[in-house]
Amino acid sequence: MNLSWLEDFLALAASGNFSRAAEDRHMTQPAFSRRIRALEEWLGVVLFDRSSHPATLTDTGDWFRSVAQEILGRVARVPDEARAVADASSATLRFASTHALSFTFLPEWLRSLEARTTVGPIQLVSDVLQHCEALMLQGRVQFLLCHWHAQVPGRLAPESYRSIRVGSEVLLPVSVPDKQGRPRYALTSSSKTRVPILAYSAESGIGRVVRALRGAAIEKLHAEPVFTAHLASVLKTMALDGRGVAWLPARLIEQERAAGLLVEAGGTDWQMQVDIRLFRSVQAAPAAAEAFWQAATQAAAH
Known part of the structure; x- marks a missing residue:
């Protein structure tokens, strides 16, 4: 028996219409009918009363519907169960x-x-x-x-x-310093020049936090995203290149802050504790x- 015959059987049992079931199963009606007949021949029983329209299940067919569902469900669980058995004996x-x-x-x-x-x-x-x-x-x-x-x-x-x-971690907005050691790009409402933002993509977890906690405040500034990436390490590189302000994990920029290569671009209100x-x-x-x-x-x- 081919397991796909069970899916054919359940499709026909649901609609009672050979043409519709064949279309759902992506095959011609003659080919679909042959597969249903092959299942009946393998079982040695008649599953459908074809004299009615739509076709209806015989008593045996009605019984076999639950059997087919159980078999397909059991087969679908096999990969997960196999992985569970493998995991149980694995120390990795x-x-x-x-x-x-x-x-x-x-x-x-x-x-x-x-x-x-x-x-x-x-x-x-x-x-x-x-x-x-x-x-x-x-x-x-x-x-x-x-x-x-x-x-x-x-x-x-x-x-x-x-x-x-x-x-725990602190996310800090940082920028390269100017000649006086102040942030080249500062997150202040009084800034008369645009503040370039190095943003995280939608897939990023840090980006999810920044947008949720500081997104509205960023929109109120004269700020605009100039570069977007998945990774904090990439935005760190761009910040070091003087491209804008990035919110970076404090652990990731310890050395750069100690060396004065990056400075905070805003006060404590712009920090985020996570x-x-x-x-x-x-x-x-x-x-x-x-x-x-x-x-x-x-x-x-x-």
């Missing part, structure tokens, strides 16, 4: 982390956890937040490390994903992942 931790945290926070944080638990092999995907969230929703990673703010909702519903605060949070599914995880989560939770509590 699968992480997604935003680019900025992958470079600045993750290495030191992992070292601190190694004092509490054995951290085995790690498979890391470093990407923009939107893609990292998608990996979590698809079940392809066990953990997500990202910036987070209570006023900026993400895609991971609290009833399905839990999180812990593992650190959490660094670790997300996971509420579903049970393999033993290695559960042990890691417990160690991370204990570390966060202290």
Whole structure:
């Protein structure tokens, strides 16, 4: 038996119309009819009463409808179940982390956890937040490390994903300095010249925070986006080149600020305090992942 015959059967059972069902299944009516007949011959029973219009299920056909649905549902679950079996015996931790945290926070944080638990092999995907969230929703990673703010909702519903605060970060608006050491581009309402903004794309988690918390204030300024990118590291490079103001994680620009290469372009009102949070599914995880989560939770509590 071909599994696609079951999908053909369910399509016809839903409409009772051979032409419509054949169209839904992207084939000609004669070819569709042959496939239904082949299924009946394989079962050795008649599934449809063709004397009525539309065609109706026989008693056997009505019984077989639930069987077909159950078989297709079982087949659809096989890949997820196979991955679950593989995960259960795997010690590899699968992480997604935003680019900025992958470079600045993750290495030191992992070292601190190694004092509490054995951290085995790690498979890391470093990407923009939107893609990292998608990996979590698809079940392809066990953990997500990202910036987070209570006023900026993400895609991971609290009833399905839990999180812990593992650190904090300040997002600072920075610019190259002028000859007097002041910001070349300042975020002030009295500015008579345009303020070029180095903006984040819609896929960026930091961009999501900046737009939600400071978007309205930026619009009130004589400001305009002159460059847009996914990554904080790219905007950092553009800021160092004197292209405009960028909101960057303080950890990412420690050396540049210490050397006077970048200075704050606005007062504390323009800063944003955000959490660094670790997300996971509420579903049970393999033993290695559960042990890691417990160690991370204990570390966060202290």
